[in-house]
Amino acid sequence: MTFQYSLRFESGERRGEVVPLTIVAAQGGTFTIGRKPGNSLQVTDASISGRHAELSVDEYGVSLRDLNSTNGTQVAGRKVRQTSLDPGDEFTLGAVEFTLMEGSPGSGGGAAAAAVPASSGEDLDELVLEEPADVAPAASMPRRAPSKAPAKAPAKAPTRAPAKAAPAAAHRPAPPVKTEGLGETQLVPQEDGLEITAEDLARSAKSSKLGPILLVGLAAVGGAAWWWLGQKADDDGGDDGARSASVQAPSSPSGNLLSAGYSFEDSDGWVTDPEAATEFSPARSARRSGVRGIQADLVGGESSSIESEPIRVPSGQRSFRALGYVRADSGVELRLGLRYSTGTGEGSIGTTVWSDPASASDEFLELGIVGSAPQGMSHVQVIVRAECTDAAPEVSREDGDSEDDESLGEVKSVSVDDVALVPASDAPAAIQLDPVTVTALGAASTSAVKAAALTSLDRILVSSIRVAKPSASGGATLGSQDLGLAPVNGGFSLTPAGGGTLVVRAESIVMGGGIATISAGGYASHGSTFEREGVTGLILGDGAEMVHVAFSSPATVTARASGDGTTFRAQITGGQPVTVKTSFMEERTLAQRLARRAKEERTAGDSGSALATWDELLTTVPFDGSLIEQAAIAQSELLGEGRSELKELTGEVERARFFGLADLYREKLARAEDLSQRYRGTDVESQATALADAIQLELEALDSGDARDELIRLEAIGSVLKRSGADDLAKRLDAYRAAEAEGSDKTMLDTRASDEPGNSAPNSSGGQ
Numbered sequence: 001m002t003f004q005y006s007l008r009f010e011s012g013e014r015r016g017e018v019v020p021l022t023i024v025a026a027q028g029g030t031f032t033i034g035r036k037p038g039n040s041l042q043v044t045d046a047s048i049s050g051r052h053a054e055l056s057v058d059e060y061g062v063s064l065r066d067l068n069s070t071n072g073t074q075v076a077g078r079k080v081r082q083t084s085l086d087p088g089d090e091f092t093l094g095a096v097e098f099t100l101m102e103g104s105p106g107s108g109g110g111a112a113a114a115a116v117p118a119s120s121g122e123d124l125d126e127l128v129l130e131e132p133a134d135v136a137p138a139a140s141m142p143r144r145a146p147s148k149a150p151a152k153a154p155a156k157a158p159t160r161a162p163a164k165a166a167p168a169a170a171h172r173p174a175p176p177v178k179t180e181g182l183g184e185t186q187l188v189p190q191e192d193g194l195e196i197t198a199e200d201l202a203r204s205a206k207s208s209k210l211g212p213i214l215l216v217g218l219a220a221v222g223g224a225a226w227w228w229l230g231q232k233a234d235d236d237g238g239d240d241g242a243r244s245a246s247v248q249a250p251s252s253p254s255g256n257l258l259s260a261g262y263s264f265e266d267s268d269g270w271v272t273d274p275e276a277a278t279e280f281s282p283a284r285s286a287r288r289s290g291v292r293g294i295q296a297d298l299v300g301g302e303s304s305s306i307e308s309e310p311i312r313v314p315s316g317q318r319s320f321r322a323l324g325y326v327r328a329d330s331g332v333e334l335r336l337g338l339r340y341s342t343g344t345g346e347g348s349i350g351t352t353v354w355s356d357p358a359s360a361s362d363e364f365l366e367l368g369i370v371g372s373a374p375q376g377m378s379h380v381q382v383i384v385r386a387e388c389t390d391a392a393p394e395v396s397r398e399d400g401d402s403e404d405d406e407s408l409g410e411v412k413s414v415s416v417d418d419v420a421l422v423p424a425s426d427a428p429a430a431i432q433l434d435p436v437t438v439t440a441l442g443a444a445s446t447s448a449v450k451a452a453a454l455t456s457l458d459r460i461l462v463s464s465i466r467v468a469k470p471s472a473s474g475g476a477t478l479g480s481q482d483l484g485l486a487p488v489n490g491g492f493s494l495t496p497a498g499g500g501t502l503v504v505r506a507e508s509i510v511m512g513g514g515i516a517t518i519s520a521g522g523y524a525s526h527g528s529t530f531e532r533e534g535v536t537g538l539i540l541g542d543g544a545e546m547v548h549v550a551f552s553s554p555a556t557v558t559a560r561a562s563g564d565g566t567t568f569r570a571q572i573t574g575g576q577p578v579t580v581k582t583s584f585m586e587e588r589t590l591a592q593r594l595a596r597r598a599k600e601e602r603t604a605g606d607s608g609s610a611l612a613t614w615d616e617l618l619t620t621v622p623f624d625g626s627l628i629e630q631a632a633i634a635q636s637e638l639l640g641e642g643r644s645e646l647k648e649l650t651g652e653v654e655r656a657r658f659f660g661l662a663d664l665y666r667e668k669l670a671r672a673e674d675l676s677q678r679y680r681g682t683d684v685e686s687q688a689t690a691l692a693d694a695i696q697l698e699l700e701a702l703d704s705g706d707a708r709d710e711l712i713r714l715e716a717i718g719s720v721l722k723r724s725g726a727d728d729l730a731k732r733l734d735a736y737r738a739a740e741a742e743g744s745d746k747t748m749l750d751t752r753a754s755d756e757p758g759n760s761a762p763n764s765s766g767g768q
Contacts, residue, residue, distance in 0.1 A: 005062060010090065012045055014601075018101065019125035021055060021062075030056040031091060032067075047071050047094025047708035055085075062100060064091060067387065071095070148594070256420040257311045258382065263290045263418050277302040280384065286415035288325045288364045293417030294384075298332060300409045301392030303385065310344050310379035311421065318375075319427035322355075322382045323368035324419035329412040330360035331390045335478060338442050338635075340453075342460070345563075349376075349507055351464040352383065353442030354453040354478045363529035364417065370424045373520065376458040377721045382421050384501040385478070386414045431487050435544060436461065436582040438492055440485070448482040450704070454547065454582065456558060460507045461545055461590040463565070465580070467494065468501040481574075491548075491581035499574040504549065506540050508564035513542030515566070516622065517557060523618035528561035538568060542625045584623035591621040595630060607638050608678040608685075642684035645675060646691070653695060665699040 003022040019041060021031055031040040036050040042687070043052075049069035056063045063084040065631055071094040075083050085091065087102035122388035252259040264282060270277045278296055286293035296304040320338065324703035328334045341350035373380050393409045401542035428449055441451040441464065451466035469479035484495035494502075515526045530610035534554040540547040555570040572578060578664035598613035614631040622628050649671055656664040672692035679685045721730040 004103050005043075005057065006088070006101045006103065007041070008099045008101055010099055012096045013044075014043075021057070021100075030348070031057075034067075043096055044092070045094060045096050048096060049094070052093050061086060065333050069094070136219070147733070172252060175490060198411035253420045253422055254590060255381075255422045256306050257314075258419060258421045261308065262420055264291050264292060264294050264416075270306055271309070273305045273307075276304045278304045280304055280306040280386075280416065283415070283446070286327075286417060288415075288417035290417075293415050295413060295415050297388050297411050297413050298386060298388035298646075299386050299393055299411055300390035303387040304512045305383060305385040307339070307383040308381045308419075308421070310339075310341060310381045313373050313378055314423075317423050319370070319372040319424045320380055321368055321422050321424040321427075322419070323366060323422070324382075324384065325364040325417050326358045326367045327362065327364050327415040328358050328360055328412070331410075332386055332388050332412045332414050333357040333359070334367070334384075334386045334414050334416075335369050335477075336369055337385060337478075338369055338371050339381050339383055340377040340441065341379045341381075342377055344379060349463055349565075350462050351377075351441065351451075351453065351505065353464070353466070354385070354480065356444060357449075357479070364415070369442045369444065370427045372427045372430065372439050374439040374441070374453040374460065374463075375455045376460050377453075378420070382419060384416050384419065388412050398623055406518070428485075431485070431492055433491060433582050444482075449479040450482065450698045451483045452483065452485065454580075459509050459545070459583075461510050461541070462504060462506050464503070464505045465494075466503050467496045467498075468503055469498065469663075470500055479736045488579060488581075490585075491579060493577045493579050495575065496572070497574055499572055502549075502555075502568075502570045502572050502578060504538075504540075504568040506547070506566050506568065510541035510545050511564075511566055512549060513540070515540060515546055515559065518619055518622070519554065522615065523622055526559065528566045529559055531556065531558045538570075539622060546582065546623060548579075548581045548584070548623065550579040552578065557674050582622075587621040588624045588627075591627045594621070595627050598631075598634065602634070602638065606678065607642060608680045611635060611638050611679065611682060625722070639679075639682055639684065642675065642679040642682065646684055646687055649675065649688075650691060653691065656695075657698065661733075662699060663736065665695055665702065669695040669699065 006018050007021055008018045009015050011156035032051055032054045033041045033043060033048070034046060034051040034053075035042070035046075035048045039051060048066070049071070051067050052069040053064060053066050053073050061084065062085040064075070064080070064085050066080065069462040074080065074088065074092040075085070085100045087100055090097060090099050090760060092098070095657055103556065135508070178564070252262045256262055258269060260266075261270045265272075267282070278298055280294040280296045282292045283295040284292050286295035294306065298304060323335045323340050324336055326334050335354045337352045337354045339350060339352040344350045353369065353371055355367060358365060358367045371555065390409060390412070425681065426446060428443050428446045430440065431438035435456045437455050439453050440449045441453055443449045451464050453460070453464060465483075467481040467483060468477050469481055470477070480502050481496035481498050482495065485492075486493050486495070511528065513568045515530075516539040517524055517532050517535045517538070519528065519532060519534040520536075521534070524532070533556045535557045536551055536554055538549040538551075538557055540549075549568075551570065551572065553573065553576060555572060557568060557570045559566050559568050594617040596615055598610045601607075601613060602610035612633050617627060617631050649668065653672075654666045656668055669692055672688050672695060676685045676692060679688065718730055718733045721727075
């Protein structure tokens with residue numbers, strides 16, 4: 001079918017010029033405007049991109065779509081990506097302004113096109129072939145034309161009632177439906193109509209009176225043939241039963257919570273991601289059933305997503321299955337997601353679990369994921385997300401002149417239709433740890449759990465725990481390993497077959513109890529953002545809201561605060577279990593025993609043993625908040641005592657060094673060694689050991705000195721002490737000097753005796 005419109009330049013060098021806009025809508029034609037040759041309309045203004053925008057036309061009006069131009073497209077002063085236009089609407093491409101006009105140049109506009117020229121001398125009625133009453137309602141989703149032909153030929157024409165002549169009054173189809181889903185007015189795609197306007201007849205009358213008669217006859221014959229072929233197509237089941245072109249929307253599965261927008265015949269209840277580089281748009285070529293499905297065209301690195309409105313979880317039903325029919329090119333990861341949330345307002349807690357990606361196929365394949373909403377999560381919704389995994393192009397769509405630029409790389413397409421959210425009875429069973437419940441958020445089967453959540457009554461402790469698969473680019477990935485969930489005493493274990501990144505999202509109720517880690521360096525508490533290597537245990541929260549994650553081998557743990565919660569990440573190896581515990585009755589009993597022993601050791605004066613026992617409590621069973629606090633206080637006090645004693649001993653060594661008394665040195669050496677032993681494993685031990693080594697060196701130097709010089713020095717010191725009134729020290733010094741003198745005299749006598757004649761030592765033969 002051909003529709004007549006024209007464009008008038010309102011600015012630039014071609015201001016006032018009118019060009020025809022004639023598009024054969026039945027062939028899916030478009031009218032492109034750009035600076036480069038090959039466009040339907042070439043505009044050489046520098047503000048226009050190589051392929052700037054395109055116009056498409058059907059019986060409901062004109063659609064304008066920006067082709068990711070550099071300077072953008074504006075309607076009524078507002079930048080748009082895609083919108084509908086009515087005759088008389090003005091729009092701007094770059095710096096060039098246009099007006100859309102109804103009718104071809106010279107037709108006089110819409111009013112002139114609807115009248116018969118007086119020179120014809122004939123009264124010609126406009127012939128309209130009406131649409132049948134059961135045509136599917138208009139969709140209200142944004143439309144995005146596919147960038148490449150669909151994998152299969154479109155289905156046969158739908159069944160329609162025979163055409164009949166309309167009254168002479170001019171017939172106009174219903175106005176286009178507009179949607180504000182993405183913050184931009186967008187054209188609603190509609191089914192092609194069949195209409196012959198008065199303008200067509202008037203134009204024919206100018207050249208020949210036989211023209212109108214032939215047009216009427218051809219239209220009648222064509223309409224009858226079209227109706228008959230539609231009937232034949234339905235009788236034969238079409239060229240593909242799975243992709244029937246019936247205009248009637250398919251019936252929704254029993255219990256489907258997404259009945260409003262189930263088959264994308266309209267966009268009720270669906271919202272696209274405004275941040276994505278491209279978007280899902282309605283397309284007839286993307287249908288599996290009904291009139292249309294949705295389609296996205298992606299190049300390397302691009303993603304697109306669309307989500308249903310949040311649905312309140314029905315009373316008594318918490319398990320759901322998301323399913324849909326998808327078709328994807330290779331190099332695209334297309335997933336369905338189940339998202340659970342505590343509400344729809346700001347500050348609500350939400351978590352999403354994703355299916356495995358769909359296989360590449362030219363035919364529609366069923367894709368699904370089953371899971372349960374944790375207690376406390378009141379809403380559920382379905383998300384469809386596609387990502388092109390090819391390498392990102394050298395230039396982005398925004399930088400390129402058009403989305404057909406070869407530098408953008410190969411365009412990949414995905415099609416989605418018949419998405420449903422239905423109750424499920426085969427979701428994996430929850431693990432009850434009392435009072436904590438472990439809920440399988442999503443799974444490919446009852447044994448292949450993708451992610452889990454931890455709740456206590458209606459309180460969300462951990463909104464998600466999963467093992468992300470490694471990505472080729474090293475970045476974030478939606479893919480998750482099967483967790484290999486299994487209950488253990490007081491908790492559960494995770495044993496993913498493949499390695500990856502363990503991702504734990506803990507919420508505010510847990511974070512309020514604090515964060516701690518255990519490693520070879522001991523127990524350490526942290527804020528909400530940190531990184532620590534060699535971690536063997538991660539402890540979140542306190543009391544009944546405590547969660548302990550134990551690693552089979554030391555791991556580097558990073559934490560980043562986000563909102564009211566914190567996300568933890570750690571690289572783990574496939575096949576090595578990670579244990580998550582929430583019940584600690586036995587561990588807390590052992591902690592109490594260790595606390596009693598540490599107190600007894602301190603009372604006995606064995607500070608080192610007391611410190612070691614408190615450290616054992618913190619590194620093996622740190623699951624009682626009050627005992628953890630006691631351990632911290634006791635360790636601080638014991639270390640304070642040790643440091644004070646070390647400081648005192650250091651001062652005494654200085655006094656011993658002044659007097660140079662060997663016995664005093666030996667006394668201080670013994671105390672330093674004892675202090676080092678009692679405070680083993682602490683900084684007091686290392687400092688006391690260093691002091692003992694220094695004392696030993698000075699003592700050895702003192703023992704090797706000249707005895708006579710030493711006696712003289714001691715006598716002088718004794719005189720000073722007596723004059724200063726230090727009688728006790730003077731007496732100790734006199735006793736020491738007497739002993740030293742006796743030893744010195746004996747040594748001197750022995751030396752003299754050996755030097756006298758006849759007192760030499762016996763020779764080797766035993767003679768004198």
